[in-house]
Amino acid sequence: xxxxxxxxxxxxxxxxxxxxxxxxxxxxxxxxxxxxxxxxxxxxxxxxxxxxxxxxxxxxxxxxxxxxxxxxxxxxxxxxxxxxxxxxxxxxxxxxxxxxxxxxxxxxxxxxxxxx
Amino acid sequence: xxxxxxxxxxxxxxxxxxxxxxxxxxxxxxxxxxxxxxxxxxxxxxxxxxxxxxxxxxxxxxxxxxxxxxxxxxxxxxxxxxxxxxxxxxxxxxxxxxxxxxxxxxxxxxxxxxx
Numbered sequence: 001x002x003x004x005x006x007x008x009x010x011x012x013x014x015x016x017x018x019x020x021x022x023x024x025x026x027x028x029x030x031x032x033x034x035x036x037x038x039x040x041x042x043x044x045x046x047x048x049x050x051x052x053x054x055x056x057x058x059x060x061x062x063x064x065x066x067x068x069x070x071x072x073x074x075x076x077x078x079x080x081x082x083x084x085x086x087x088x089x090x091x092x093x094x095x096x097x098x099x100x101x102x103x104x105x106x107x108x109x110x111x112x113x114x115x116x
Numbered sequence: 117x118x119x120x121x122x123x124x125x126x127x128x129x130x131x132x133x134x135x136x137x138x139x140x141x142x143x144x145x146x147x148x149x150x151x152x153x154x155x156x157x158x159x160x161x162x163x164x165x166x167x168x169x170x171x172x173x174x175x176x177x178x179x180x181x182x183x184x185x186x187x188x189x190x191x192x193x194x195x196x197x198x199x200x201x202x203x204x205x206x207x208x209x210x211x212x213x214x215x216x217x218x219x220x221x222x223x224x225x226x227x228x229x230x231x
Contacts, residue, residue, distance in 0.1 A: 040226070041223065042222065045218065090160065092160075095219055101217055102165070
């Protein structure tokens with residue numbers, strides 16, 4: 001089945017120790033997103049890739065970076081995690097076309113990050 | 117700017133009774149509206165969407181939603197709720213010009229279906 005996969009499902013890191021979260025997809029979608037979700041709140045978009053074009057949200061801290069080496073994979077790097085970065089991180093994909101707001105997003109299961 | 121409101125933080129309903137989760141939106145231009153469900157420690161799962169056409173949209177697991185342009189609402193409904201419908205529900209809006217299909221989410225409504 002076509003899907004969005006996130007690894008690991010649970011990640012524990014120490015305060016200030018860099019961490020990388022991974023997302024892969026078999027849907028061949030050209031748009032990939034990273035969201036941060038805290039305590040059953042609405043997901044907050046951090047950034048997204050439209051093909052190779054990186055689109056950062058204005059309020060995303062510099063501490064968060066992303067890489068997309070190819071269509072299938074996308075990584076979220078947190079350079080110096082703070083206690084406030086503990087959250088669920090969700091990856092999503094969608095089929096992106098010009099004026100493509102009608103296309104739904106497909107979400108992975110998420111990675112729950114704990115910062116000690 | 118576009119926005120979505122889900123006025124109820126939680127909805128409690130008895131199993132077998134009708135379930136309604138409310139959503140109102142604000143956009144300039146024609147909206148694309150979505151409902152997602154999230155089970156504990158899982159990602160969001162797409163339920164249904166309104167793009168154009170018939171105001172009543174049918175989706176997964178027996179859910180449906182009614183688009184009402186005059187009231188700018190898109191309420192989610194299920195005629196007979198199941199205990200397994202207990203989850204967190206998010207309404208979201210997008211627009212024709214949304215770069216990269218960017219969604220704006222409501223704050224979420226927790227649904228608790230009691231046996």
